[in-house]
Amino acid sequence: MILPRPVSFVRGDGEVVFDGTVHVSRVDVPAEGYRLSVAADGVRVWASDDAGEFYARQTVRQLSGPGAFRAVPPDRVTLPVCEVVDQPRFGWRGVMLDVARHFLPKHDLLRYVDLLAAHKLNVLHLHLTDDQGWRFESVRFPRLHEVGGWRADSRFGDRRSGGMAGRPHGGYYTQDDLREVVAYATQRHVTVVPEIDVPGHSQAAIAAYPSLGVAGGGVWTDWGINPNVIVPEESTVDFYRQVFDEVLDVFPAEVVGLGGDETEGGDGRVVRRIAEHLHQRGRRAFGWDEVLDRASDSTAGPLPTRMIVASWRGEEPGLTALERGHDVVMCPERYLYLDYRQSDDPREPIPVGTVTTLEDVYGYEPPDRVLGAQVNLWTEHLDSPRRLDYAAFPRLSAFAEVVWSPAGRDVAEFRTRLAEHHLPRLDALGVEYRPLDGPRPWQELPGVPGFPR
Known part of the structure; x- marks a missing residue:
């Protein structure tokens, strides 16, 4: 459900109520990378820099559901118990x-x-x-x-x-x-x-x-x-x-x-x-x-x-x-x-x-x-x-x-994750994306010529 797909995502049993509190520790992990734990004792992040912490929080936001991407997000959400290890491939x-x-x-x-x-x-x-x-x-x-x-x-x-x-x-x-x-x-x-x-x-x-x-x-x-x-x-x-x-x-x-x-x-x-x-x-x-x-x-x-x-x-x-x-x-x-x-x-x-x-x-x-x-x-x-x-x-x-x-990467798995989890986030953000099956009527411009190759 996370996008971009992390290096490792292991889901445990159960869910926990999240009130927005994230416990952050500085450790030696790759630049912009992080480790994230969601467990009964809280949400914990380990990162070596501010960017890694920021991206970990983006992952928590995604795990919180589409409502977290609205201008006024929910005060409390339910997160899946999980462990995430993540870092970017390119700088x-x-x-x-x-x-x-x-x-x-x-x-x-x-x-x-x-x-x-x-x-x-x-x-x-x-x-x-x-x-x-x-x-x-x-x-x-x-x-x-x-x-x-x-x-x-x-x-x-x-x-x-x-x-x-x-x-x-x-x-x-x-x-x-x-x-x-x-x-x-x-x-x-x-x-x-x-x-x-x-x-x-x-x-x-x-x-x-x-x-x-x-x-x-x-x-x-x-x-x-x-x-x-x-x-x-x-x-x-x-x-x-x-x-x-x-x-x-x-x-x-x-x-x-x-x-x-x-x-x-x-x-x-x-x-x-x-x-x-x-x-x-x-x-x-x-x-x-x-x-x-x-x-x-x-x-x-x-x-x-x-x-x-x-x-x-x-x-x-x-x-x-x-x-x-x-x-x-x-x-x-x-x-x-x-x-x-x-x-x-x-x-x-x-x-x-x-x-x-x-x-x-x-x-x-x-x-x-x-x-x-x-x-x-x-x-x-x-x-x-x-x-x-x-x-x-x-x-x-x-x-x-x-x-x-x-x-x-697996494109079929990506399309499933995109349709089920990420497009609802884009909807919450108000992004007028192209649907996977083609443009909506108001996204068309009939009669305006292009030059396809």
Whole structure:
């Protein structure tokens, strides 16, 4: 009944009434791990750190029944007598949330922190900038959020259809908003990793400061790859150094994303110089696996080996990065892009990408040598919290088990545990997930074209 599945769960005879009291002891167990005992003499937890204690309490919450996930949980519940030994398989258990294509209001962002924590996930990677929007308040360069923070319209459905939403879209987070999100996440043992995308996916910044770009133009209203990139001049690098310095003042995380992906005619020198700046400031740069291609640019020089590579174009780039001495986070689109459609059912709303089923996600096995893995939620077609819930869940629950639990999982057993125990928890949390047998009528978007592969 526990999700993610623990290393060991032994159920005893009987049940005990739980009044919320947990006796905690510090012992030498693996980081983020714990031992939990539910017995007649009370609930006891042994952990070596605060994170382990927190995850043990999440397990107690699950054992308490779906009511424990409501805003006002029961005062007293009945727990099964049991012994649990548990620890995570990977240290990086992440979710990339694209708030650039469609802005997610702060209260919904905080809600997603809670949802990650409830699944024992520990990294929230925020994609804060792209061609379609700039979501980070800049005190030094305010036009970034004042101009780049909104667009006049949005493509609705696949770009090949030519359809538009017919309304402006915008929003940005103040620096105080983001400090609040970071503090809230820290209390729940979630690290917030910011990303400012360069040298491509930069049209919102170019709209605000045209001298940054190879060509001008406004904030992009389309999806896809924009050929306009930032100019590879020292003045541009210096501009972004100042932007990243503001980011570092808001986000204390060691890891900071700089993008580096999907750039037609992009410049590896920009990526390397910004990565070096982040490392000089005591941080680690995090880039999509195209940064490995930039390393072949003779004008750029080698990438710093401290740079972390996110392998999205399959696993091969990640394996290459490992050979070159980089740490790697796996996020292959075939298995871990949760904006891709969940079945061949014609009722799937705006079907894009390949079919990525619950079983596909659950069956993914990251290599043991990597830091971990993350799912990516790109939001071109996820324009509201309801649409985000539909795309994310319950596949995100399956992913949580992939990165936490030992290898050798049983998908049939998981589906039973999911249906009987975990979906009721999501119901209590108000998550509008996709039912296992297909979308509900109000989750469909008939007539809005996608582009299935």
